[in-house]
Structure formats: structure tokens, C-alpha cells
Amino acid sequence: MSNSDRYQHYFTVSWDRLHRDVRELCDSLLNRRFEGIVAVARGGLIPAGLIARELDIRLVDTVCVKSYDKMEQGEGIDVLKGIDHDGDGWLLVDDLVDTGKTARAVREMLPKAHFLTIYAKPEGRELVDQYHSEVAQDTWIQFPWDTGFAYVEPLADRRRRGQD
Numbered sequence: 001m002s003n004s005d006r007y008q009h010y011f012t013v014s015w016d017r018l019h020r021d022v023r024e025l026c027d028s029l030l031n032r033r034f035e036g037i038v039a040v041a042r043g044g045l046i047p048a049g050l051i052a053r054e055l056d057i058r059l060v061d062t063v064c065v066k067s068y069d070k071m072e073q074g075e076g077i078d079v080l081k082g083i084d085h086d087g088d089g090w091l092l093v094d095d096l097v098d099t100g101k102t103a104r105a106v107r108e109m110l111p112k113a114h115f116l117t118i119y120a121k122p123e124g125r126e127l128v129d130q131y132h133s134e135v136a137q138d139t140w141i142q143f144p145w146d147t148g149f150a151y152v153e154p155l156a157d158r159r160r161r162g163q164d
């Protein structure tokens, strides 16, 4: 089964929703002190920026990995940029965990980090320390940076065209 067959539904996240969810996660981290944030690029970059602002963290680093090309997951994880510490005292941020393949790879690099994703699917959720909401395994999450506003035809027009 190709990966695009795994996904039967879409969960489209607006900028507003993402921002709200990130802020709610940050609320529970307010009393913790972190050395800095490591964002898992690219998906973790925007959540990491929002979190850095909320928690007043100025030190932000990245690990850069590649796993998916559109909806298709490749065989392995390409690590384009690693990191030279074990994550002790650091917050590790990605946008989501799905199969857990990426999470497993970055966990290995930063075993001591507090690992947070905004969304988590069942196959990968055990690999992260914290997430905002769970999303079904058969659902593809559409982030606001991958989408845009578009005209939607009225239902009546669509029906009329169907009858033509």
C-alpha cells in the first residue's frame, strides 16, 4: 500500500488554530526552564518560532532531516544536519508525529530532550513527551504553510453542473 492510500481524510489546520494550539501547549511549559529549542526542520520551524516567543527562549537550533516527499515516505531518514549534544535541558519541537520514523531518528540524536509535537497520531505518540491533540492514523494533516485560500463553488451550482 502506498502511503497516499493510507490517508482517507484531511485535517486542515488554519493559522489561527495552529497558533491557539501552540499557545495552549506553551501554557503547560511556563514553569519549566529550557537551555534552548531544537526544531526538527522543516515542519518544526514555525511551531518552534512561536514557542520561542511564548516562552522567551532566544537560543534556537535545528536538526534537518528528510523523510517524506509529498505524501510518500522514503525508505530511510536523511540527516542533513545533526547536533553535537544529547538534548539535556533542551526542548525538541516537531509539527507532528505520524508513523514515528522521524521521531525515532531525532530521539536517537537527542535522547535527553523534552520532545514536543503539536499533533500526534497513534503509531507515533508514545515517542514524544507531549503533544496538543491526537489525530487519527488515516488522516493527513494539512498545515497552513501548505495551503491557501481558494474559491469554493456554491453547492447549488455544483449540482446544476452535475445535471448538465
Ligand SMILES: O=P(O)(O)OC[C@H]1O[C@H](OP(=O)(O)OP(=O)(O)O)[C@H](O)[C@@H]1O
Pocket: 040, 041, 042, 043, 044, 065, 066, 067, 068, 069, 073, 094, 095, 096, 097, 098, 099, 100, 101, 102, 103, 124
Ligand atoms: O512520524 P513520521 O511518519 O516520520 O512523519 C512525521 C514527519 O513528517 C513530516 O516531515 P517531512 O519528512 O515531510 O519533512 P518536512 O518537515 O520538511 O515537511 C513532519 O514534519 C514530521 O517531521
Ligand SMILES: Nc1nc2[nH]cnc2c(=O)[nH]1
Pocket: 068, 096, 098, 099, 139, 140, 141, 142, 143, 146
Ligand atoms: N503535512 C503532513 N506531513 C506529514 N508527514 C507525515 N504525516 C504527515 C501529515 O499528516 N501531514
Ligand SMILES: [Mg+2]
Pocket: 040, 041, 042, 043, 044, 094, 102
Ligand atoms: Mg518534518
